[in-house]
Amino acid sequence: MSAFDIKRFFPFLNWPRPTLSSLKSDAWAGFSVGLVLIPQAVAYATLAGMPAATGLYAALIPTLVGVLWGSSALLAVGPAALSSLLVFGSLSSHAVPASAQWVALAVWLSIYSGLFQFLLGAFRLGRLSNLVSQPVIVGFINAAALIIMASQIPTLIGVPDLFTRSPDVVMERIAADPSHVLMTSAFGFGALLLLWATKKFFPRFPGILLVTVLATFLSWALGYAPAGGEVVGDIARGLPPLVLPTAISFEMHRELWSAGLVLALISFTEAMSSCRVLARKRRERWDENQELIGQGLAKVASGFSGAFPVSGSFSRSALNLYAGATSAWATLFTLLCVLLCLLFFTDLLFYVPRTVLAAMIIMPVFSLFDFGAFKRLYLIAKDDAAIALVTFLVTIVAMPRLHWGVVAGIGLTMVCYLYRHMQPRIIEVSEHKDGTLRDSRRFDLPRLADDLIAVRIDAALNFLTGAALERFVTEQISESQQIRRVLLCVGSVNDIDATGVDTLESMQSALKGMGVDLYVTAIKKQVWDVLDDAGWIAILGSDHIFMTDREAIAALADPAHARS
Secondary structure, eight states: OOHHHHHHHOGGGGSOOOOHHHHHHHHHHHHHHHHHHHHHHHHHHHHTTOOHHHHHHHTTHHHHHHHHHOSOTTOEEEOOHHHHHHHHHHHTTTSOTTSHHHHHHHHHHHHHHHHHHHHHHHTTOGGGGGGSOHHHHHHHHHHHHHHHHHHHHHHHHTOTTTTTSOHHHHHHHHHHOHHHHHHHHHHHHHHHHHHHHHHHHOTTSOHHHHHHHHHHHHHHHHTTTTTTOOBOOOOOOSSOOOOOOOOOOHHHHHHHHHHHHHHHHHHHHHHHHHHHHHHHHHTOOOOHHHHHHHHHHHHHHHHHTTOOOOEEEHHHHHHHHHTTOOSTHHHHHHHHHHHHIIIIIGGGGTTOBHHHHHHHHHHHHGGGOOTHHHHHHHHHOHHHHHHHHHHHHHHHHTTTOTHHHHHHHHHHHHHHHHHHHTSOOEEEEEEOTTSSEEEHHHHTOOOSBTTEEEEEEOSOBSTTTHHHHHHHHHHHHHHOTTOOEEEEEOTTOOOBOHHHHHHHHHHHHHHHHTTOEEEEEOOOHHHHHHHHHTTHHHHHOGGGEESSHHHHHHHHSOGGGOOO
């Protein structure tokens, strides 16, 4: 096998050879990200309804696989808030969080979503991820941010059944033990305040690390757990148990397929935004199909590690960049940090209050809120704003099955797309003073000749637009009995299908029956090839075809109407 083939299947062979200087920078950045990743991985595991240890499992082998087979050197692959929330939403109606059945379903969901991404990348279908349009992303992410915050408030204040019991019952419970709520809220809101302060005044400082160390120390020193506070608890030391997934019923497999596909699209859209930002800042290229392969393999690896789906993390990728990482070698130092924690230091996480984990989840979510995006979409295109709003509302209403919001958004996007293209821009044109054919109404231009009408369609000529073109031409002729020639300007037509060819054939036949000649100008090559193969070029005749608009004007325009 040639060297080219090897690097195609093992892209990490393209990594630049490290120098002592670059290794120092990568080591500093890698350990900085690793120290943030450890508590964040545990927090996102709880958000996904998984045991705390699986967060660290998801941050080890999957991260390694993602960077080895990905295309963006500084993309931080691992547990992410949005993917974790999708896991929780997909599984909440099928099992109890953190149970053996829940873990088994999460493992299969990770494998399926990873296989979907891998196949999309392997078959060079990365652009299919664009089906999740910007309005859908805006609606879903804002809804997801709201749901994430709401889901963490009970843990933040120490009232786990805040939204599941009546207000009277909740108030009675708080009144019965107000010290527990006060203690838990103090840790939670204190963590939020400290995270906000470090982000605002020291944006490059790993505030999550400071909060974790300080909260752990205070929890141990003040006896938070003995006083009834919820802490992370025991996390088993050692490497992830690489085992085959637990068997589940075929019905459950079918339930996971749709959720896995939506998770694959959403998580990759999230990763793509990070890749684009990194590529712009570093002025380097990245391959979306190769990144799909890397992300897909990372999810599969996470499944076989007994963990949940991973994704690219924007916050950790940004930290990677700000900390001075120069290459993918920084991720290897991040992995070393996680590995050391799994082997020797999991005991240090025992006293981390769960309310602090909730704060670690809530704080980054604030950056996901962008309700101003709805207003921008409304000003640009009202149908896009409607798509975003429908996605937002369906995601909220369909909770916990959040993927239905994305499905609804994609469906409405397709409907709006078809509706827009069923109404193409078709106008009558005439000669402008600059010698080109322009909109007659806009520039108040007379016709090229009294017996001639020039029509331009600014769209593909296909099953959606053909009838509209034929109707427009027929209506124009019916309004003026003196029309004996029609010039069809197709310079804006980039594509034509069988229905488009049939439209031209029937239009020519109908016009001929009315004693009207059809002329065509500026046919593009790809359209010409289709018309030529269909035999329509020969039927129309070379004397009725012009290569350019100027040629058509010179041949057909009435000299009395020539522009000066």
